């Protein structure tokens with residue numbers, strides 16, 4: 120077990136969150152439990168900044184993305200997908216799995232997606248069923264301009280599906296103000312809980328589309344209409360179709376309470392300071408961040424390795440010699456070229472960043488760099 124886990128999720132959780140995971144298993148139904156579940160949903164609405172419906176799907180973040188895409192579309196339809204990294208490609212694969220035609224909107228490695236490219240794709244494909252993209256592309260640490268792209272989609276009256284798995288709670292996001300239709304996150308990153316749950320928020324327009332598209336035939340478990348049906352019909356005693364992992368929900372609730380007590384904006388400010396400290400420190404060591412400071416992601420930083428040194432060696436050195444776990448590069452063109460340091464941990468602080476920098480400094484010394 121590393122002393123410091125500083126990967127781009129999952130994050131080590133606070134003691135209070137851990138206690139909920141270790142508490143006795145409860146029944147996942149009944150008035151007392153349902154009040155806890157509903158409170159958790161209310162807290163999620165505050166974090167998504169939405170008045171729409173929120174469900175807690177049982178599965179990892181990808182289950183939420185799968186549910187969003189599969190529920191909103193019918194096979195054979197087109198989806199405009201932003202592809203500037205590993206997780207953009209995943210959206211594309213999910214679309215492929217549902218027999219959708221993907222219209223890719225690409226950006227060069229390390230560059231954010233460009234709203235005007237979406238404008239063009241929307242004008243060429245006004246019949247698209249949805250626009251989908253990743254908010255924080257964890258593989259490159261690029262933050263895509265979701266508000267601007269959703270605005271383009273909304274001009275064309277086309278719904279947006281946003282992967283906010285790594286951004287919700289750690290990067291500014293306002294589902295309703297930005298006009299997002301389905302927003303998907305995961306428990307294990309900026310929400311500060313263990314993996315296993317995929318919170319998903321759904322706009323009224325998304326429901327209208329689902330309800331008026333009878334040719335959809337995309338399963339049962341990840342069909343959002345199934346989740347709505349149980350939330351409506353079994354509201355008071357079991358408002359979801361499956362056995363809810365009560366410990367995970369309690370842990371998520373505790374993580375959310377902590378996030379809201381600290382303040383989302385305050386956390387983002389704190390994470391940003393950590394990102395700047397790390398960027399400043401690596402530059403002093405002669406290394407370079409992968410993205411410019413004016414495009415930094417508050418919660419994760421990718422750093423180029425020194426010329427000729429595979430970054431896998433840095434990752435291995437930090438864990439073996441310093442007990443610090445960071446991540447290598449993910450995806451084509453990044454593997455062994457960059458390494459990534461996560462600072463989305465609720466209790467991450469300056470000492471953690473300085474420990475990474477000290478470890479890096481020693482690594483470079485040993486390499487004679």
Ligand SMILES: Cc1ncc(COP(=O)(O)O)c(C=O)c1O
Pocket residue numbers: 127128179180181182206253255256257258282284285305314
């Ligand atoms: C941006 C992004 N999207 C999707 C995923 C997939 O989430 P999960 O592994 O919880 O399915 C991740 C996981 O790291 C991610 O960072």
